[in-house]
Amino acid sequence: MKKMQIGMTGIEVPAVAVGCMRLDGVDRKKGEALLRGALDMGLNFFDHADFYGYWKNYVGICEELFAEYLPMTPALREKIVIQTKCGVKIGPDGKGGMMNISYDFSKDYILRCVEDSLKRLKTDYIDGLLLHIPDALVEPEEVAEAFDLLEEQGKVRYFGVSNHTPMQIELLKKYVKQPICVNQQKLSLGYAPIISSGEYVCMPDERALSYDMESLNYGRLNSITMQCWSPFHGAKGGIILNEEKYPELNAVLEQMAEKYGTSKTAICIAWLLRHPAKLQPVTGTMDIQHLKESADGMDITLEHDDWYKLWIAAGNNTRA
Numbered sequence: 001m002k003k004m005q006i007g008m009t010g011i012e013v014p015a016v017a018v019g020c021m022r023l024d025g026v027d028r029k030k031g032e033a034l035l036r037g038a039l040d041m042g043l044n045f046f047d048h049a050d051f052y053g054y055w056k057n058y059v060g061i062c063e064e065l066f067a068e069y070l071p072m073t074p075a076l077r078e079k080i081v082i083q084t085k086c087g088v089k090i091g092p093d094g095k096g097g098m099m100n101i102s103y104d105f106s107k108d109y110i111l112r113c114v115e116d117s118l119k120r121l122k123t124d125y126i127d128g129l130l131l132h133i134p135d136a137l138v139e140p141e142e143v144a145e146a147f148d149l150l151e152e153q154g155k156v157r158y159f160g161v162s163n164h165t166p167m168q169i170e171l172l173k174k175y176v177k178q179p180i181c182v183n184q185q186k187l188s189l190g191y192a193p194i195i196s197s198g199e200y201v202c203m204p205d206e207r208a209l210s211y212d213m214e215s216l217n218y219g220r221l222n223s224i225t226m227q228c229w230s231p232f233h234g235a236k237g238g239i240i241l242n243e244e245k246y247p248e249l250n251a252v253l254e255q256m257a258e259k260y261g262t263s264k265t266a267i268c269i270a271w272l273l274r275h276p277a278k279l280q281p282v283t284g285t286m287d288i289q290h291l292k293e294s295a296d297g298m299d300i301t302l303e304h305d306d307w308y309k310l311w312i313a314a315g316n317n318t319r320a
């Protein structure tokens with residue numbers, strides 16, 4: 001199994017992380033099978049966020065279910081790496097879709113989020129804490145105070161962000177003394193502007209505009225692990241696998257699956273892992289077979305030209 005380090009923490013994890021956002025969408029049998037199956041495969045790195053579950057059920061249910069399906073004995077806790085996120089704030093009635101969501105990186109709110117996550121996850125510490133979605137009103141001094149306290153109290157081992165630009169991270173770094181070890185962004189073979197924007201500079205083409213402000217190269221320069229959320233999603237919506245919306249891509253995925261003796265799922269993961277930035281896909285599947293296929297992607301190293309064949313089939317390298 002391909003392993004990697006989170007930032008410069010020395011914490012070694014599988015190159016594929018298991019996302020828990022959809023845990024509330026399946027029944028207990030399936031959820032337990034997924035989590036236990038992940039551990040049996042050696043996938044011991046789990047990605048959460050405090051507010052997962054809000055869309056279908058309620059804030060925190062995914063963390064709760066996780067601790068229910070994998071009872072947190074000391075022996076188990078030692079074996080797993082838990083990352084969660086904070087800073088998305090849901091209004092008091094707990095319902096209302098996007099209209100009820102705001103972002104809050106104040107010291108008190110970060111600390112409250114962590115206490116709630118610890119209770120739900122039934123653990124004394126979280127391995128990694130990410131600031132989920134940028135708070136326009138962020139006071140980085142407050143983030144720094146919260147991180148200092150959480151570190152001192154042994155409640156969090158490493159810190160990171162999600163959906164942040166390099167300048168947002170720089171602003172945090174002016175005050176936060178702990179390294180920012182992770183930036184989690186939406187990135188897949190079917191949706192890769194973070195990678196592709198650099199290729200369009202010579203065209204010229206509006207796709208050269210880097211909406212994420214070069215977070216990939218910034219991460220490489222600063223030893224920040226880039227985690228890829230929604231690793232099977234496509235630019236035209238939905239997932240790319242076996243979808244009519246992505247015929248060219250599926251045709252090349254099939255060729256590659258045959259060439260490397262594996263599944264299309266594994267090729268999607270291998271495509272991300274072939275990038276020298278040491279990307280870490282975060283899967284969202286609740287299907288144990290799909291998770292196994294994703295894990296297979298860690299054993300495949302795509303040839304340079306095959307990486308580009310897939311990238312082109314995904315709609316890149318075209319003139320607007």
Ligand SMILES: NC(=O)c1ccc[n+]([C@@H]2O[C@H](COP(=O)([O-])OP(=O)(O)OC[C@H]3O[C@@H](n4cnc5c(N)ncnc54)[C@H](OP(=O)(O)O)[C@@H]3O)[C@@H](O)[C@H]2O)c1
Pocket residue numbers: 018019020021022047048132162163184185228229230231232233239241265282283284285286287290291293294
């Ligand atoms: N930081 C952020 O802002 C952010 C945002 C969103 C998500 N995330 C994280 O990223 C994780 C993944 O997100 P996601 O669920 O949107 O990503 P995803 O892995 O791209 O999508 C998962 C969906 O694809 C389906 N799928 C169908 N065929 C599949 C196959 N062969 N292999 C794998 N999946 C297949 C899954 O259904 P089945 O269950 O039937 O396989 C599931 O509904 C989340 O769990 C969460 O931890 C982070």
